[in-house]
Amino acid sequence: MIRIEDLTHVYPGGRRQPPRTAVSGLTLHIPDGRFAILSGPNGSGKSTLFRILCGLARPSRGRVTVGGHDLLADPAPARALMGVVFQSPAVDKHLGVRENLALHGALHGLRGAAFRVRLDEALAWTDLAGRLGDRVETLSGGLARQVELAKCLLTRPRLLLLDEPTTGLDPASRRAFLNALGRLRRELGMTVLMTSHIFSEAEEVDSVAIMANGRLLAHDTPQALRDRLKGDVLVIDSPDPDTLAARLRDDLGVAAMRHGDELRVDDPPDADAVMLLERVLADYRRLVRGITVKRPALEDVFIHVTAEARAQGAAATAERQETAA
Numbered sequence: 001m002i003r004i005e006d007l008t009h010v011y012p013g014g015r016r017q018p019p020r021t022a023v024s025g026l027t028l029h030i031p032d033g034r035f036a037i038l039s040g041p042n043g044s045g046k047s048t049l050f051r052i053l054c055g056l057a058r059p060s061r062g063r064v065t066v067g068g069h070d071l072l073a074d075p076a077p078a079r080a081l082m083g084v085v086f087q088s089p090a091v092d093k094h095l096g097v098r099e100n101l102a103l104h105g106a107l108h109g110l111r112g113a114a115f116r117v118r119l120d121e122a123l124a125w126t127d128l129a130g131r132l133g134d135r136v137e138t139l140s141g142g143l144a145r146q147v148e149l150a151k152c153l154l155t156r157p158r159l160l161l162l163d164e165p166t167t168g169l170d171p172a173s174r175r176a177f178l179n180a181l182g183r184l185r186r187e188l189g190m191t192v193l194m195t196s197h198i199f200s201e202a203e204e205v206d207s208v209a210i211m212a213n214g215r216l217l218a219h220d221t222p223q224a225l226r227d228r229l230k231g232d233v234l235v236i237d238s239p240d241p242d243t244l245a246a247r248l249r250d251d252l253g254v255a256a257m258r259h260g261d262e263l264r265v266d267d268p269p270d271a272d273a274v275m276l277l278e279r280v281l282a283d284y285r286r287l288v289r290g291i292t293v294k295r296p297a298l299e300d301v302f303i304h305v306t307a308e309a310r311a312q313g314a315a316a317t318a319e320r321q322e323t324a325a
């Protein structure tokens with residue numbers, strides 16, 4: 001449904017600001033009827049990519065097709081297949097739910113009976129049926145988000161793009177919203193691409209794409225991503241993580257990655273994190289504030305691949321500096 005090929009976007013920079021590459025040679029394919037999540041640390045380029053997909057920015061290089069239509073060369077047919085839910089509200093909070101939807105319908109030529117059919121259709125995916133007369137500002141955050149969803153369903157999109165749609169929602173509202181997306185995919189075969197930082201959301205989707213520094217680091221099913229980490233993960237909370245990392249490396253030959261105040265060992269020797277835990281407690285007790293062994297979850301894979309990319313980026317920078325000197 002959506003094919004992104006070798007996409008690069010460079011912000012031009014100004015007098016005091018150098019040009020910044022926000023997306024770099026990114027290739028990503030989401031087949032028809034799949035639910036994919038795009039995740040990445042702050043500044044990894046997700047919003048820039050999203051803006052390009054929505055037609056709000058033009059990339060420096062690359063190609064995007066939606067349902068076979070070239071989004072950049074001939075945007076109208078590609079956009080006709082897309083519905084977009086932005087992170088910031090795109091409805092008028094002073095208007096009622098129905099008024100907002102009617103306004104959006106009218107912009108797309110939907111009036112009278114045709115609008116009513118689409119309205120009923122769109123509302124079926126939400127909990128808004130009894131609230132059509134209410135002003136949006138009087139709705140809960142979860143229901144207000146559902147107005148955004150209903151709005152974009154009015155045009156029967158084949159591809160839904162959503163930018164962190166569940167940010168700020170409580171767990172129940174988040175679940176209701178994700179359930180609606182899951183049903184749209186299952187029952188209508190809609191393709192869904194959503195950015196999110198919430199890893200519990202990613203556990204239930206078809207695929208998860210992880211970006212950092214404008215590049216795609218991984219794109220796979222949640223299970224295949226978890227399988228990248230072979231054994232359990234050992235997480236150590238240390239008052240002096242750098243010293244402990246050096247001791248683990250020099251004394252035991254164990255590579256630990258620093259993540260905030262934590263040290264993480266994602267690939268313990270003999271895939272035995274418990275044995276390593278015992279050894280760490282026996283030998284380095286004063287460098288340990290807390291220690292846990294856990295089954296790898298998606299969040300651990302995310303930390304692993306983004307930390308690896310950071311380390312590679314730092315090594316490449318150091319090499320460049322050495323060559324320059």
Ligand SMILES: Nc1ncnc2c1ncn2[C@@H]1O[C@H](COP(=O)(O)OP(=O)(O)OP(=O)(O)O)[C@@H](O)[C@H]1O
Pocket residue numbers: 011013020021022040041042043044045046047048049
């Ligand atoms: N208008 C702009 N001009 C120059 N640089 C920009 C602009 N917008 C974003 N950037 C830079 O591009 C890079 C990617 O930013 P982007 O906002 O796309 O990342 P993100 O993954 O969406 O981050 P977040 O999760 O914090 O929203 C960052 O280095 C950012 O500073």
